[in-house]
Each structure stands twice: as C-alpha cells, then as structure tokens.
Amino acid sequence: MKLSDFIEKYWSFIEKNNIDHEHVLLALAVLGLLIVGFIIRAFIKKSKLNKTTIQKVESQTTQKLRSDTPQAQKPVSPKVPIEPVAVAEPPISDRKTWLSRLHSGLSKTRDQFANSLSQIIQGKGNLDSETLEDLHEILFRADLGVETADLLIDDLRDTFKGTDSPQWEDVRNRLKIKAEEILSKNQNEANFQAKGPTVVLIVGVNGVGKTTSIGKLAAQYMSEGKSVLLCAADTYRAAAIEQLETWSNRIGCDIVKHKQGSDPASVAFDGVKAAIARNVDALLIDTAGRLHNKKELMDELGKIKRVLGKDLPEAPHETWLAIDATTGQNAYQQVGAFSDVASITGLIVTKLDGTAKGGVVVGVSNKYGIPIRYIGVGEKAADLREFNPKDFSASLF
Ligand SMILES: Nc1nc2c(ncn2[C@@H]2O[C@H](COP(=O)(O)OP(=O)(O)OP(=O)(O)O)[C@@H](O)[C@H]2O)c(=O)[nH]1
Ligand SMILES: [Mg+2]
Numbered sequence: 001m002k003l004s005d006f007i008e009k010y011w012s013f014i015e016k017n018n019i020d021h022e023h024v025l026l027a028l029a030v031l032g033l034l035i036v037g038f039i040i041r042a043f044i045k046k047s048k049l050n051k052t053t054i055q056k057v058e059s060q061t062t063q064k065l066r067s068d069t070p071q072a073q074k075p076v077s078p079k080v081p082i083e084p085v086a087v088a089e090p091p092i093s094d095r096k097t098w099l100s101r102l103h104s105g106l107s108k109t110r111d112q113f114a115n116s117l118s119q120i121i122q123g124k125g126n127l128d129s130e131t132l133e134d135l136h137e138i139l140f141r142a143d144l145g146v147e148t149a150d151l152l153i154d155d156l157r158d159t160f161k162g163t164d165s166p167q168w169e170d171v172r173n174r175l176k177i178k179a180e181e182i183l184s185k186n187q188n189e190a191n192f193q194a195k196g197p198t199v200v201l202i203v204g205v206n207g208v209g210k211t212t213s214i215g216k217l218a219a220q221y222m223s224e225g226k227s228v229l230l231c232a233a234d235t236y237r238a239a240a241i242e243q244l245e246t247w248s249n250r251i252g253c254d255i256v257k258h259k260q261g262s263d264p265a266s267v268a269f270d271g272v273k274a275a276i277a278r279n280v281d282a283l284l285i286d287t288a289g290r291l292h293n294k295k296e297l298m299d300e301l302g303k304i305k306r307v308l309g310k311d312l313p314e315a316p317h318e319t320w321l322a323i324d325a326t327t328g329q330n331a332y333q334q335v336g337a338f339s340d341v342a343s344i345t346g347l348i349v350t351k352l353d354g355t356a357k358g359g360v361v362v363g364v365s366n367k368y369g370i371p372i373r374y375i376g377v378g379e380k381a382a383d384l385r386e387f388n389p390k391d392f393s394a395s396l397f
Contacts, residue, residue: 105377106395109358143328145363183389191317197275199315204322206289209350215247216384226281231271232257233264236288265307292337322348326355346373353377
C-alpha cells in the first residue's frame with residue numbers, strides 16, 4: 001500500500017468514527033517512547049554481558065598462568081588462621097648494608113686466611129698430611145683454638161680424601177660450611193619475656209665494649225618499638241655513669257643511677273624495681289669491668305645476680321659476656337672464668353673490625369657451647385648486630 005493511500009484511509013477512519021486527533025498523536029508518541037526504551041535496555045544488557053565475559057576470560061587466563069608457574073599455590077581457605085611472622089626480617093637495603101659492614105669488618109681475618117691458605121694449597125697434588133698440618137697452624141693462628149682447628153682439619157681430610165689437586169675455592173667453601181655447622185649447633189633463642197621486663201646483665205673485663213654495646217642494643221630495641229630502661233651498675237670507674245647517661249639522652253630512654261662509689265648491687269636492685277613499676281620490655285644493666293682472675297670482683301658479680309632475682313625470680317633472664325676479639329686467646333680464659341661465677345647465657349663479641357683473630361668466635365662457641373648473641377664490627381650503633389652463623393662464616397673465610 002502506498003503512503004498516500006494509507007493517510008487517506010486513516011483520515012476517513014478518524015472522521016467516520018469522530019476520533020480526536022490529539023489523542024491519537026499522544027498514543028503514538030507513548031508507543032514510540034516505549035519502543036525506544038526497549039531498544040536502549042537491550043543495548044545496555046548486551047554491553048554488560050560482554051564485560052562479564054571479558055572478566056571471566058581474564059580470570060581464567062590468570063588462573064591458568066598461575067597454575068603453569070612452579071610456585072602454583074592453592075587458594076588458602078579463609079577459615080585457616082594465618083600464622084604471624086615470628087621474626088621480622090630487616091629491610092633488604094639494611095641487610096645489604098650490614099653484610100657489607102660485616103664483610104669489610106672481617107677483612108683482616110679473611111685476608112690472612114686467603115693469603116696463607118691459597119699459598120699452601122696452590123700447586124699441591126692433594127691435601128697430604130704436611131699440607132694439612134700447615135693449614136692447622138694457620139687456623140690456630142687466627143685464634144680458632146686447637147680443638148676447633150682439629151675439627152676443621154679432620155673434616156677437610158675426610159672431604160678431600162682421594163681428590164687430586166683440590167681447588168683453593170673448594171677448600172675455602174668447605175671451611176665455610178663446617179664453621180657454620182659448628183656455630184649453628186650452639187645457637188638458641190634468647191630468653192625474652194613475652195610479658196613483663198626482660199632483665200639483661202652485661203659483664204666482662206675492662207674496656208671490652210660493655211657500655212657501648214648496651215647503648216647500641218638499646219637503640220636497636222627502641223627502633224623495634226620496645227621500651228628500654230638502662231641501669232648504671234658500674235659505680236666503680238670514673239665517668240662510667242655519665243657515659244651511660246649520654247647514651248640514654250642520645251636515644252631517649254630512662255636510666256636508673258646512683259652516685260659513683262655506691263653499692264652496684266643496690267643500683268641493680270632499684271633497676272629491677274623501676275623496670276617492674278614502669279613495665280618496660282628490657283632492662284639493660286651495665287657493670288664495671290672486672291678482671292676475671294680477681295676473686296673479690298667476681299664475687300661481687302654473684303651478689304648482683306642474687307639481688308636481681310629478689311623482686312623478679314627469673315632475673316636476670318640473660319647474662320651476656322662481652323669479649324674483645326682483639327684479645328684472642330685471652331678471650332677463652334675470660335669465658336671460662338665468667339662462666340664459673342655467672343652462668344653466661346650468651347656472648348657479645350666486639351671489635352672484630354680491628355683484628356685478624358676473628359676465628360675466636362668459632363673457637364669459643366665450639367669450646368664452651370655458649371651462643372653468640374651479637375657481634376660488633378665498629379663503633380657506630382649500626383655496627384652491632386644479632387649474630388647469624390651463615391653470614392658470619394661466609395665472611396670469615
Ligand atoms: N672498633 C671498635 N670499637 C669498639 C667496638 N665496640 C666498642 N668499641 C670501642 O671500645 C671502647 C671501649 O668501649 P666501652 O663500651 O667503654 O667498654 P667497657 O667494656 O664498657 O669499658 P669499661 O667500662 O671501662 O670496663 C670504646 O672506645 C668503644 O667505642 C667495636 O665493635 N669495634
Ligand atoms: Mg663500661
């Protein structure tokens with residue numbers, strides 16, 4: 001039908017039935033709007049469908065990629081409790097800085113080993129008894145002590161038995177592995193209290209680095225968010241109290257002190273009382289340097305220890321002996337003598353940066369079975385760090 005015919009028919013129908021034109025036009029407009037509405041709705045639905053399909057495909061692809069990698073992991077059920085990370089690893093840049101400090105701190109010891117050992121091994125057919133004897137002497141000279149040098153040499157003999165012309169690098173790597181094994185077997189967790197103060201008593205002979213180690217430790221603990229109280233129980237040496245006070249001001253922690261010449265046991269007693277009252281995390285007690293062969297000074301240490309336990313029965317929770325690596329063989333005698341009177345629970349080995357006698361760390365650990373808690377490779381606060389057998393052995397040889 002032509003459009004003109006349709007319009008003609010429409011007019012005749014309208015006029016015949018007496019219908020209002022405006023009503024018809026309104027009905028047509030509503031119908032048109034409805035049709036347009038339907039078209040728009042259909043269009044939106046289609047585009048949503050497309051989006052969901054894209055997302056579905058994307059997630060399938062990601063899942064496939066994950067399952068293709070070797071570290072593929074199943075999704076963890078939300079019902080499974082997530083274990084808290086026990087020990088926060090230091091940031092990578094911080095760890096890198098420490099490793100380079102450790103490496104350069106131990107350079108004197110390492111260079112001595114490297115020069116002497118490589119000279120001995122170079123050009124030798126195998127590790128015969130004469131070569132092993134020479135190696136033994138070098139280890140002994142680096143203050144590893146006879147027993148520990150014996151252990152390392154026996155291990156080299158077994159490892160390289162029948163090996164023709166062993167490479168210096170292989171011998172060195174074997175020494176690293178064995179030293180790490182010796183050190184690791186004596187390590188344990190320090191007895192830090194989950195609740196209430198942990199009391200740490202620091203002892204040692206004169207000038208080994210007790211007070212500076214306490215300052216460095218306090219700075220570290222505080223940076224980890226722990227509250228720290230210092231206790232100046234070295235009432236003997238002139239300016240010892242001021243030295244600790246300077247640290248407390250520098251790092252912003254409190255200090256318990258009496259006058260110079262007062263009874264160190266009574267300062268320690270007050271220190272524990274204050275630590276309990278203020279509920280600090282750590283009480284670090286500095287003591288006077290005492291020669292290990294002076295009986296009355298060693299007896300005084302026994303008295304300090306007894307007093308600490310009066311208000312806090314388990315205190316001191318840790319007793320750390322500071323030894324100076326530069327003193328070499330003398331450090332062995334100090335560990336023996338202090339262990340007899342004060343049951344030492346850990347060692348702080350300082351001044352590893354100034355010596356070629358870094359072997360003392362392995363030797364003392366092996367001989368006395370006491371864990372190494374911290375090592376110092378310089379005078380800055382960041383130069384004292386928790387001991388790690390693997391890192392240490394890797395830098396030693
Ligand atoms: N190079 C180096 N020096 C250190 C290290 N640890 C401590 N010292 C220095 O050793 C010196 C003695 O340190 P102190 O902390 O006073 O030693 P101390 O054991 O408290 O001494 P007394 O209280 O007199 O018995 C200071 O000059 C420290 O800076 C270290 O790891 N490396
Ligand atoms: Mg001191």
